[in-house]
Amino acid sequence: MPTIECNQQHITFDQPVTVAQALARLLPESHDKPLGAFCEGRVLELGSRLTQDTTLRPITFQDEEGRRIYERSLRFILLLAVHRCYPDVRVRIEHSIGFGMYLQLVGRRVVQGDAKLIEDTMREIVAANLPFKRSRWSRQQAIDYFTRLGWTDKAALLSYRPYDYFNIYECGGLAEYFYGAMLPGTGDVPVFSLRYYPPGLILQMPAPNDPAVPAPYVSRPKHMSTFFESNYWCQILGCSNAADLNDLIASGQLREFIRVNEALHDKSLAEIAEDILRMDARAIFLAGPSSSGKTTTANRLKIHLRVLGMHPVLISMDNFYLNRPDVPLDEHGKPDLESLYALDIELFRHCIRDLLDGKTAQLPEYDFATGMRKEKSIPLRISHDQMLIIEGIHGLNPELHKGFEPGEICKFYLSELTCLNLDDHNRIRTTDARLLRRIVRDYQFRGTTPEKTLAMWDSVRRGEEKWIFPYQEQADIVFNTALHYELPVLRRYAYDMLQRITPDEPDYFRANRLIKILNYFLPAPDDAMQEIPPLSILREFIGGNTFYNE
Numbered sequence: 001m002p003t004i005e006c007n008q009q010h011i012t013f014d015q016p017v018t019v020a021q022a023l024a025r026l027l028p029e030s031h032d033k034p035l036g037a038f039c040e041g042r043v044l045e046l047g048s049r050l051t052q053d054t055t056l057r058p059i060t061f062q063d064e065e066g067r068r069i070y071e072r073s074l075r076f077i078l079l080l081a082v083h084r085c086y087p088d089v090r091v092r093i094e095h096s097i098g099f100g101m102y103l104q105l106v107g108r109r110v111v112q113g114d115a116k117l118i119e120d121t122m123r124e125i126v127a128a129n130l131p132f133k134r135s136r137w138s139r140q141q142a143i144d145y146f147t148r149l150g151w152t153d154k155a156a157l158l159s160y161r162p163y164d165y166f167n168i169y170e171c172g173g174l175a176e177y178f179y180g181a182m183l184p185g186t187g188d189v190p191v192f193s194l195r196y197y198p199p200g201l202i203l204q205m206p207a208p209n210d211p212a213v214p215a216p217y218v219s220r221p222k223h224m225s226t227f228f229e230s231n232y233w234c235q236i237l238g239c240s241n242a243a244d245l246n247d248l249i250a251s252g253q254l255r256e257f258i259r260v261n262e263a264l265h266d267k268s269l270a271e272i273a274e275d276i277l278r279m280d281a282r283a284i285f286l287a288g289p290s291s292s293g294k295t296t297t298a299n300r301l302k303i304h305l306r307v308l309g310m311h312p313v314l315i316s317m318d319n320f321y322l323n324r325p326d327v328p329l330d331e332h333g334k335p336d337l338e339s340l341y342a343l344d345i346e347l348f349r350h351c352i353r354d355l356l357d358g359k360t361a362q363l364p365e366y367d368f369a370t371g372m373r374k375e376k377s378i379p380l381r382i383s384h385d386q387m388l389i390i391e392g393i394h395g396l397n398p399e400l401h402k403g404f405e406p407g408e409i410c411k412f413y414l415s416e417l418t419c420l421n422l423d424d425h426n427r428i429r430t431t432d433a434r435l436l437r438r439i440v441r442d443y444q445f446r447g448t449t450p451e452k453t454l455a456m457w458d459s460v461r462r463g464e465e466k467w468i469f470p471y472q473e474q475a476d477i478v479f480n481t482a483l484h485y486e487l488p489v490l491r492r493y494a495y496d497m498l499q500r501i502t503p504d505e506p507d508y509f510r511a512n513r514l515i516k517i518l519n520y521f522l523p524a525p526d527d528a529m530q531e532i533p534p535l536s537i538l539r540e541f542i543g544g545n546t547f548y549n550e
Contacts (some may be wrong), residue, residue, distance in 0.1 A: 492524060
């Protein structure tokens with residue numbers, strides 16, 4: 001007779017129950033529909049049976065994990081619909097775009113009618129409320145099945161997994177391997193839309209604040225253009241999925257792959273420097289979310305501008321933080337360091353204006369150890385032919401651009417936009433890749449444990465959604481700092497750290513999710529590590545970047 005507790009309520013049942021049955025009794029008047037539950041650091045599906053005393057925390061669409069459960073289930077419905085409409089067409093889910101996913105039908109020229117046919121078929125599948133049945137397959141059984149189906153990318157990935165059995169989901173005569181919890185059936189995924197976006201389609205999800213309707217589509221042409229360019233790089237490099245990268249490692253070709261990756265980055269930055277020179281801007285506002293590689297990119301851009309005869313001066317926006325007692329508080333009563341208003345905006349604009357006008361500016365210097373500005377400021381003056389590179393997360397915010405003519409400034413946005421997938425149907429989220437970067441960097445150089453970095457991540461993400469992402473399309477230049485080889489390298493640093501996080505830690509489930517991603521990659525060998533240049537963006541996180549040793 002298990003006793004199930006949730007939200008300080010508990011019921012003793014006279015027989016084993018599913019998570020869905022327990023939550024229905026414990027939360028009868030809940031407005032947020034549960035999509036699963038957290039239990040001792042694990043994610044339980046609604047159909048999971050509870051046979052012993054258990055404490056549950058419901059997962060809803062308001063939780064990131066809840067949206068991931070919903071998305072996986074929706075992806076299966078999409079795959080089943082495409083399989084019914086075009087049995088020989090391969091689907092590749094590329095990346096997120098707002099609250100949607102961009103995908104392509106490989107080998108088929110997509111037309112407007114495809115979106116309607118596939119969406120109508122998806123709605124028929126939802127109306128039929130087909131169950132997602134989970135069963136245990138041997139690795140060879142799964143590899144044989146996906147090979148026969150033509151999903152060789154998935155078969156290749158499973159061949160690298162060090163496990164003999166996998167949980168496979170079946171629905172409507174199709175089997176698929178996903179990398180996390182699913183909903184009970186297709187009827188649980190009623191809200192979506194499919195949009196024609198040549199040369200592909202966009203599968204639109206609900207927004208967290210209104211899960212009853214598909215989120216409105218927001219056009220982001222610069223964002224999409226950057227992803228298209230990065231996907232083209234993947235094609236040039238012959239590496240689109242995790243198994244492709246593992247093949248390179250296993251065959252001893254990772255060193256050459258690293259060289260080409262880094263050459264492509266350097267080529268892009270050289271072209272960006274030439275674009276900036278043609279713009280004749282005096283101040284480059286360089287912005288991006290956490291762990292996007294802003295500091296290294298700013299330094300590398302400075303070098304490329306030096307090659308073109310310029311003498312840029314670097315300024316860190318972090319030095320304009322208010323003293324810690326003056327920083328605004330978040331909803332939990334803690335200093336909100338992600339807020340624009342944690343900066344002394346007036347002082348910032350005044351200093352930059354003075355510099356561009358040829359005056360001497362007194363720049364503050366911030367001490368992060370004390371949370372206070374140092375008493376002594378740093379005087380700086382630049383000549384009329386010099387430019388500023390101003391680096392900080394808020395660089396695209398219009399509040400910081402007041403008082404400057406449009407031609408005076410260049411807005412440069414960068415982010416780690418991962419284009420490497422686990423397989424054609426399962427993407428690697430850019431937020432997970434950035435989190436891995438940050439965990440490694442914080443532990444090595446900031447004395448922060450992985451547990452603390454994980455605990456801060458939700459706050460960081462809320463700040464990005466509020467203060468950074470809304471302005472990314474205002475950028476004049478967008479640069480993707482992702483390196484296609486970085487996950488096998490980050491595995492060498494992050495894997496053991498994450499393994500040490502115990503189930504009683506509040507973010508164990510998130511650490512476990514990152515471990516699962518890393519499990520799909522072979523670690524980078526020692527000889528390949530020597531190929532990572534000292535000025536590589538990745539060195540900002542793993543160490544050995546000579547910019548910081550000067």
